[in-house]
Amino acid sequence: MAGTDEMSTAALSVSQDGQALVLKAHGDWVVRTLSAVDQQLRELSIPRGVRAEFDLSDIDRADTTGAWLIERTRLALHDAGSVTLTGAPSGLDQLLDQVSNAYADTDTLPPRGLSILNSIEGLGRGLVGAFNEGLHLLSFTGRTIHSMVRWIYMPQRIRITPIIYHMEQVGLNAIPIIALISFLIGAVIAFLGSDMLREFGAQVYTVALVSFAFLREFGVLLTAIMLAGRSGSAFTAQIGSMKGREEIDAMSALGLDYVELLVVPRVIAMIICLPMLTFLADIMGLVGGGVVLFIFEGISPVQYFIRLENVTEIQHFNVGIIKSVFFAAAIAIIGCYQGLKVEGSAESVGQRTTLSVVEAIFTVIVLDALFAIYFIQIDY
Amino acid sequence: MAGYGSNIISIRGLKNQFGTQVVHERLDLDVHRGEVLGIVGGSGTGKSVLLRTIVGLNRQRAGSIEVFGTDLTKLSDDERREYETRWGVLFQDGALFSSLTVAQNIQVPLKEHLNLSPALMDEIAALKLGLVGLPPDAGPKYPSELSGGMRKRAGLARALALDPEIVFLDEPTAGLDPIGAAAFDNLILSLKKSLGLTVFMVTHDLDSLQAICDRIAVLSDKRVIVVGTMEEMLRFNHPWVREYFHGPRARAALDAKT
Incomplete structure (x- = not known):
């Protein structure tokens, strides 16, 4: 290729001169060419008490890797017996010094333990x-509740604007997607339920199934x-990038309470919006079930x-809404x-x-299981 | 060593433009083999853009750039890659890959371009760490566990992985304390001497300019207005150059050396 420097390959010849082992290096000892020579040097058998001579006079060019191989070999020969380097071209001497200094510091790599x-x-x-993460989360929850309670005593500190802003983000903007998936899941439950119950001739109980399942569990x-x-996830990303740019530290340095400014508005917005969206999900789920039953079972909307x-008692609805408040707090607090x-x-x-996201969903499902046991125990 | 004389980089009539904003116009610059060239200029004069254009991260509007006597924009991608292994770039904050350890970062170019045994690659990584003055226990660490100065050294170790002929440094001493900056200067100087490196360095650090640069190029009015030694800079008559090299900070840096 035009303009590229010609590069000769690196080579090493080994011979025996009477008692002495003679190594002779040839060509360009640079990182690109040394793969084979490295192998050759590793496999070189060095008898104890060797007297060796390492002839460098035929080296055209060397870089740090080449110098390192020379230095490594010199050390190995030196450990076994004695060695002299001869004919090092000018410049290589300096490089060898630098490499030996650099590597002298590096033979204390941290020990690796057994893998098991x-x-x-x-x-x-x-x-x-x-365990520690759980404790921290608990203490953070306490801190958040403390800030929220303080607002009750000092209502003039309540920050309406961020709460409204987050309500828009969390609640209003989520309406279409929540409505759509609730409608679809309601339809699926009605469809599967009526199919199953038909075998017992009890399709009419599908209505109870949809309402019971949606109001108590699925909606929320x-x-x-x-x-x-x-x-x-959005809370985490927003607050996280602020943390990354030291904005949180700046708030603390300015005497602002970041829990009050950042966390509490988000938690309150979530606590207001999640029950409202749960209500919407309940309605849409029932509508979805009704549509399926009308089309496939001929149950008219009035029926x-x-x-x-x-079949529906108000407590089913209450259970869903009560749970939603706790889920909301858990999601918002974990996100922040x-x-x-x-x-x-x-x-x-x-x-x-x-x-x-993983922690929030996990917590929601664990809480849901606990609530299920609780509500069954109190027979609600 | 044929194909190009003493100029390892040769730029003629370079023009760079972003939108309507012309950054460089009719810019000429030569970098000699084996020298340390410092690039200075006010904010926004396109020092980093010049560096990025030479290493091919930014395509110029007009003009030619020859590195190793070859116009790299005329080559195919594979041919270009050959040349790219012959230089190393140190970006401002090291630009280490955050998902790899420092040792793995250094081995990235070795793995990509060469076929070496894992044992030799580990040795090379340890060697480069030693060369740039990092302790051996920095190797298994992740970049996020290092201080800013250590990240720069690690970035330099990666730039040196393939024993390049040219290293490009983008503000190598910015954000380092004066002791760290002086140590970094010494490091570059000693590497240049023992490895015969050519160094292309964008910097604001007057101490670095005085301590290690063989020549200085001043970017202003969209081109290189003057190239020369520190003495020539001090004699050069241009308002910005005068202010830069005769300001209070410059005086302190120069006095310290004499």
Whole structure:
């Protein structure tokens, strides 16, 4: 190729001169050419008490890697016996010095433990880390509640504008997607339910199934999971990028309480919006079920409505709405908490956002299970 | 070593433009083999753009850039890659890959372009860490665990991985404390001496300019208005150059050396 410097290959010849082992280097000893010579040098058998001579006079060019191979070989020969370097071209001497200085510091690489011990250690660290994370989250929840309670005593500190802004983001903008998926899930439940119950000739109970399932569980769970993915993650990303740019530190330095400014408005907006969206999801789920029953089972909307009124008790609806408040608090607090745990890089924002969604959905489902046991125990 | 005389980089009539904003116009510059060339200029004069244009991260509107005697814009991608392994670039904050450890960062170009045994690659990584003055335990660390100065050194180690002939440094001492900056200057100087490097350095640091640059090029009015040694800069009569090299900070930097 025009303009590219010609590069000769590196070579090493080994010979025996009486008692002495003679190594002679040829060609360009640069990183591009040394792969084979490296292998040759590694496999070189060095007898104990060797007297060696390393002739460098035929080297055309050497870079740090070439110098390192020479230095490595010299050290090995030196350990086994004695060695003299001869004929080093000017410049290579200096390079050899520099390389030997640089590498002198590096032979204390940190020891690696046994892999099974490492994984046990990792398990232990993970458990302790999860426990500590739980404690931190609990203390953060306490701090958030404290700030919220303070607002009750000092209503003039309540910040309406950010609450309204977040309500728009969390609530208003989520209406179409929540309505759509609730409608579809309601339709699916009605469809599967009526298909199943037909075998017992009990299609008419499908109405009870849809209303019971949606009002108690599906409406609120769907909404909560949707908002955990949609808004909980957004909270983490927003607060996380602020943390990354030291904006949170700037707030603290200016004497502002970031929990009050950033966390509380988001938590309140979520607590207001999630129950409202749950209500919407309930309605849309029932509508979806009604549409399916009308089309496939011939139950007219009027019949559906009367049936619904007969089988549905208000406490089913209450259970869903009561749960939604707690889910809302959990999602918002976890989202903000993870945002505040971001450190430095954009990569950390991504990790924390994932973690926030996973943790929020996990918490919602665990809470849901606890609520199920609780409401059955009190027979509500 | 044929094909190009003493000029390892040769720029003629370069023009760079973003939208309606012309950054460079009819810019000429030669970089000699084995020298340390410092590029100075006010904010917005396109120092970093010039660097990015030479290494091919930004395509010029007009003019020619010859590196190693070859106009790289006329080559195919594969041919270009050959040349790209012959220079190293240190970006402002090191630009280390955050998902890899420091040692793996250094090995990226080795893995990509060469076929070396893993043992040799580990040795090379350890060697480069030592060369740039990082402790050996920095190797298994991730970039986020290093301080800014250490990230710069690690970035330099990666730039040096393939033993390049030219290194491009974008504000290597910005954000370092004076001791760290002086150490970095010394590092570049000693690497240049032992490896025969050519160094193309964008900098604002008057101490660096005084301590390690063989020549200085001043970017102003969309072109290189003057190239020369520190003494020539001090004699050159241009308002910005006068202010830059005769300002209070410059005086302090120069006094410290004499």
